Amino acid sequence: MKFINMPNRAMQKSDKKSNPFKASFTAQHVIEAIGQRISKPLTFMEVCGTHTVSIFRSGIRSLLPEELSLVSGPGCPVCVTDQGEIDCAIDILDMPQITVATYGDMLRVPGTKSSLSERKSEGKDVRLVTSAAQALSIAENNPEREVVFLAVGFETTAPATAATVLEAREKNISNFSILSYHKQTPPVLEQLVQDPDLKIDGFILPGHVSVILGHNAYRFIAQKYKIPCAIAGFEPMDILLAIADLVFQHANGQAVLHSLYPRAVRPEGNQKALSMIDRVFTPCSARWRGLGEIPLSGYMLKEEFSSFDTLLRFQITLTSPPPPAGCRCGDVLAGHIRPLECPLFAKRCTPMTPVGPCMVSSEGSCSAYYKYNRGGESPWKKSHLATEVADD
Amino acid sequence: MSLEKVTLGHGSGGRLTQDLIQVILSVFPKKNLTSDLEDCALIWEKIGVTIDSFTVSPRDFPGGDIGELAICGSANDLAVRGVKPQFITMSVVAEEGFHIDELTRYMKSASSICQKLGIQLVAGDTKVVPKGHVEGLFITTCAVGERVTPAPLGMNLLQPSDTIIVSTSIGRHGAAIGASRFDLNPEDLKSDCAPLWPALEPLLKIDGLRCMRDCTRGGLGTVMCEWAEGRQLGVTLSEEGIPIRSSVQSVCDILGFDPLYLACEGCAAIGVDPKDADKVLNILRENPLCQEASIIGSVTEEHKGMVALQTKIGGMRVVDMPVGEMLPRIC
Numbered sequence: 001m002k003f004i005n006m007p008n009r010a011m012q013k014s015d016k017k018s019n020p021f022k023a024s025f026t027a028q029h030v031i032e033a034i035g036q037r038i039s040k041p042l043t044f045m046e047v048c049g050t051h052t053v054s055i056f057r058s059g060i061r062s063l064l065p066e067e068l069s070l071v072s073g074p075g076c077p078v079c080v081t082d083q084g085e086i087d088c089a090i091d092i093l094d095m096p097q098i099t100v101a102t103y104g105d106m107l108r109v110p111g112t113k114s115s116l117s118e119r120k121s122e123g124k125d126v127r128l129v130t131s132a133a134q135a136l137s138i139a140e141n142n143p144e145r146e147v148v149f150l151a152v153g154f155e156t157t158a159p160a161t162a163a164t165v166l167e168a169r170e171k172n173i174s175n176f177s178i179l180s181y182h183k184q185t186p187p188v189l190e191q192l193v194q195d196p197d198l199k200i201d202g203f204i205l206p207g208h209v210s211v212i213l214g215h216n217a218y219r220f221i222a223q224k225y226k227i228p229c230a231i232a233g234f235e236p237m238d239i240l241l242a243i244a245d246l247v248f249q250h251a252n253g254q255a256v257l258h259s260l261y262p263r264a265v266r267p268e269g270n271q272k273a274l275s276m277i278d279r280v281f282t283p284c285s286a287r288w289r290g291l292g293e294i295p296l297s298g299y300m301l302k303e304e305f306s307s308f309d310t311l312l313r314f315q316i317t318l319t320s321p322p323p324p325a326g327c328r329c330g331d332v333l334a335g336h337i338r339p340l341e342c343p344l345f346a347k348r349c350t351p352m353t354p355v356g357p358c359m360v361s362s363e364g365s366c367s368a369y370y371k372y373n374r375g376g377e378s379p380w381k382k383s384h385l386a387t388e389v390a391d392d
Numbered sequence: 393m394s395l396e397k398v399t400l401g402h403g404s405g406g407r408l409t410q411d412l413i414q415v416i417l418s419v420f421p422k423k424n425l426t427s428d429l430e431d432c433a434l435i436w437e438k439i440g441v442t443i444d445s446f447t448v449s450p451r452d453f454p455g456g457d458i459g460e461l462a463i464c465g466s467a468n469d470l471a472v473r474g475v476k477p478q479f480i481t482m483s484v485v486a487e488e489g490f491h492i493d494e495l496t497r498y499m500k501s502a503s504s505i506c507q508k509l510g511i512q513l514v515a516g517d518t519k520v521v522p523k524g525h526v527e528g529l530f531i532t533t534c535a536v537g538e539r540v541t542p543a544p545l546g547m548n549l550l551q552p553s554d555t556i557i558v559s560t561s562i563g564r565h566g567a568a569i570g571a572s573r574f575d576l577n578p579e580d581l582k583s584d585c586a587p588l589w590p591a592l593e594p595l596l597k598i599d600g601l602r603c604m605r606d607c608t609r610g611g612l613g614t615v616m617c618e619w620a621e622g623r624q625l626g627v628t629l630s631e632e633g634i635p636i637r638s639s640v641q642s643v644c645d646i647l648g649f650d651p652l653y654l655a656c657e658g659c660a661a662i663g664v665d666p667k668d669a670d671k672v673l674n675i676l677r678e679n680p681l682c683q684e685a686s687i688i689g690s691v692t693e694e695h696k697g698m699v700a701l702q703t704k705i706g707g708m709r710v711v712d713m714p715v716g717e718m719l720p721r722i723c
Contacts, residue, residue: 027705053648056709058703059703059708060705104721105719105721106722152722363721371715372709374710378698378709379698
């Protein structure tokens with residue numbers, strides 16, 4: 001597929017360094033190999049939101065054979081944060097002398113009545129941070145305020161939150177607490193594979209989470225449920241190789257876990273990070289937006305750190321309000337439908353007027369479908385996407 | 393248009409900024425507006441004029457400061473329309489408690505760019521507001537100059553098969569600011585903040601030069617969308633052809649940003665008749681600031697109103713205008 005002829009000399013002066021994981025010549029061979037080995041329709045789930053964005057950004061979908069479908073999974077921390085959890089953060093923000101600090105896209109996620117971003121525009125003190133440590137610094141520098149860190153994310157961000165709680169205790173900082181909405185990846189994957197309505201032929205497993213967890217946490221998917229798995233990095237070539245691996249496993253009648261990201265993931269994971277989580281958190285039941293309550297899929301502070309637990313400090317109980325009418329983010333996160341099948345997609349729900357979190361988050365699958373296909377208008381979609389539009 | 397409140401997203405270039413502009417323009421009678429939505433307006437077809445406000449955090453960033461930015465930003469808006477920047481007016485809004493030394497330093501930076509370009513500061517205004525009403529310092533500049541080209545440049549001149557060039561590597565200003573804000577310090581990462589006139593003036597004699605655009609807020613991607621949508625023609629870009637420094641790419645990889653949408657402050661997108669593309673490229677590369685000038689794509693009659701990107705692995709995808717602020721990813 002050649003659309004334009006660019007003079008190669010145009011590149012002579014650019015600052016390009018050789019990176020085998022971005023190489024295009026290898027990509028063509030891998031895509032050819034995938035096409036040759038695929039013998040039946042297959043659906044793979046990329047669990048991680050960063051993978052979803054990388055897949056769209058690199059145009060991988062436009063290169064894959066029509067028999068191969070990719071669906072996005074529940075790996076975007078913004079998308080899986082329950083509406084009640086957002087409402088709770090907003091309720092706390094409305095109390096006097098409160099500062100809420102959190103990560104990027106959390107600001108725009110709609111709660112039942114408002115979002116943190118809207119409350120910020122009304123003068124409430126909401127701070128964007130890139131680490132839990134920054135939230136603690138805000139508390140140290142503003143002793144007159146109560147600083148609440150809205151802690152989201154999977155096994156990747158939980159160790160940093162744990163380290164910050166330990167630091168806050170060591171420094172005896174009393175105006176800092178966390179709303180722990182951290183979630184664990186393996187339990188939600190187990191719920192997905194047990195869903196009789198979900199037909200997933202392989203998982204592209206998240207690279208960052210795997211750096212922490214190592215290999216063993218996912219082996220049950222291949223061993224118990226006989227579904228091939230490939231841990232992947234985030235460059236286009238990483239993802240293509242993972243897709244090829246899953247296709248080859250099917251062609252060979254295998255169902256095993258392969259790590260295609262050995263340059264970052266050690267089999268045993270990051271023991272230091274895991275022990276940090278273990279030191280501060282204990283597994284608990286957690287609410288996932290659209291997926292409901294999943295046992296032992298969250299992290300709550302251990303009793304010895306309860307003074308840093310926002311819910312206990314302010315004596316708040318989480319509620320679970322129904323999602324907005326028509327919003328099918330839950331079905332998108334569970335892989336039951338693709339974003340284009342949601343009746344609100346690109347109609348009532350757009351990046352300008354998001355109804356659900358999957359359209360808000362930069363790593364949300366609805367946002368990616370919208371942005372990289374211009375709301376379904378893209379002329380470069382494969383026929384399986386075109387069918388979805390027709391069905392909509 | 394459902395726009396109830398102004399959000400930070402309305403200030404980041406892209407689709408929401410366009411919505412906000414439309415809200416403002418909609419109340420003006422059409423006879424009071426020029427139809428020219430380019431970087432600067434041409435009054436009586438001869439005099440170029442533009443206005444821009446500058447607020448940046450941090451005010452001192454790798455490769456420049458707010459004073460330098462305030463002159464380059466407005467002067468570059470003229471330069472890309474073939475207008476020599478000659479006069480500037482400046483309004484300074486400072487917060488109570490702002491250090492005079494710091495203000496003087498920024499004014500010195502602004503002055504040095506004016507001297508380099510032969511720009512005269514002809515009018516100004518100062519305001520001081522109570523602490524907390526603005527964050528430190530806002531500078532607004534209005535640049536004026538005379539058009540040098542025989543005919544006005546503009547995206548209305550773009551034709552199918554025209555070549556698209558960028559004058560240097562993209563995203564350096566946005567990446568430098570992002571890196572400063574999020575405590576990243578990649579080696580060799582500096583803003584591209586610089587005056588474009590010396591590099592662009594020699595191009596103005598080329599017959600096939602169609603239009604140029606300063607890739608500021610919203611970055612190269614937004615400019616390309618504006619050209620495609622404004623002309624109802626397609627634009628096809630080659631990812632392989634777009635120069636991106638490894639330091640910029642590193643920041644994007646860490647924060648989850650797309651370099652196509654990062655602001656530039658010394659980078660022009662240029663549309664040119666293909667017969668003159670090499671000439672443009674060669675002239676640009678004679679300027680030390682444009683060593684990375686590259687052909688990045690072309691205008692097409694296909695996929696009208698849309699921008700396509702041929703990716704490095706050979707895939708195709710749409711480049712759409714960004715919506716809202718670019719926020720760092722979580723994991």
